[in-house]
Amino acid sequence: xxxxxxxxxxxxxxxxxxxxxxxxSSESLLYSDGNTYLIWFHQRPGQSPRRLFYKVSNRDSGxxxxxxxxxxxxxxxxxxxxxxxxxxxxxxCMQATHWPPAFGQGTKVEIK
Amino acid sequence: xxxxxxxxxxVKKPGASVKISCKTSGYRFKAYGVSWMRQAPGQGPEWMxxxxxxxxxxxxxxxxxxxxxxTADTPTTTVYMELKSLRSDDTAIYFCxxxxxxxxxxxxxxxxxxxxxxxxxxx
Numbered sequence: 001x002x003x004x005x006x007x008x009x010x011x012x013x014x015x016x017x018x019x020x021x022x023x024x025s026s027e028s029l030l031y032s033d034g035n036t037y038l039i040w041f042h043q044r045p046g047q048s049p050r051r052l053f054y055k056v057s058n059r060d061s062g063x064x065x066x067x068x069x070x071x072x073x074x075x076x077x078x079x080x081x082x083x084x085x086x087x088x089x090x091x092x093c094m095q096a097t098h099w100p101p102a103f104g105q106g107t108k109v110e111i112k
Numbered sequence: 113x114x115x116x117x118x119x120x121x122x123v124k125k126p127g128a129s130v131k132i133s134c135k136t137s138g139y140r141f142k143a144y145g146v147s148w149m150r151q152a153p154g155q156g157p158e159w160m161x162x163x164x165x166x167x168x169x170x171x172x173x174x175x176x177x178x179x180x181x182x183t184a185d186t187p188t189t190t191v192y193m194e195l196k197s198l199r200s201d202d203t204a205i206y207f208c209x210x211x212x213x214x215x216x217x218x219x220x221x222x223x224x225x226x227x228x229x230x231x232x233x234x235x
Contacts, residue, residue, distance in 0.1 A: 049157060105155075
């Protein structure tokens with residue numbers, strides 16, 4: 001099975017400062033149809049995960065533009081240009097290129 | 113709008129079974145599938161299984177093969193997940209989420225999630 005590894009596992013950021021989360025897969029996530037099925041989720045305490053990006057960099061409706069997703073092959077990044085208080089929680093990457101779908105272990109973001 | 117409403121919390125004894133419902137609304141039921149995930153305390157989500165709401169095709173993670181069954185009821189647009197032979201390490205929050213309609217699209221969507229159902233397995 002594909003293993004998804006995120007780093008760092010936790011991140012303390014000053015409000016207004018940038019944040020970056022990395023996600024690495026044990027195999028390339030490029031599918032035979034030319035797409036890369038890498039998704040980013042955000043989960044606030046006590047809530048369900050919310051999808052932020054699909055196919056690496058396609059932003060979901062309502063996701064602020066300070067968030068961006070990038071990467072290819074086995075290396076992916078979620079960037080936040082200026083962290084706001086509502087951005088706290090845990091961020092997960094997930095791959096759906098290979099069966100079974102697999103999540104990273106999560107990166108906890110808190111405000112310093 | 114799109115909504116997935118799950119049934120309430122459950123407390124079960126080891127060896128018992130649990131069946132959780134996921135009532136969907138706000139979209140064409142047969143145009144999508146539904147995946148089930150679970151999340152143990154302090155852990156990331158774990159994908160369990162999927163059903164096509166078009167033709168009832170299912171696929172399960174090997175970890176749960178033989179213990180999990182996912183079914184769909186088209187008239188009520190409700191999907192069910194049953195997990196048998198419960199153990200203490202099955203204690204987790206279980207989530208349903210809208211997903212792709214065909215096997216090749218498993219995990220591609222997950223764009224709308226239910227609120228989660230806490231299952232506690234304890235003597």
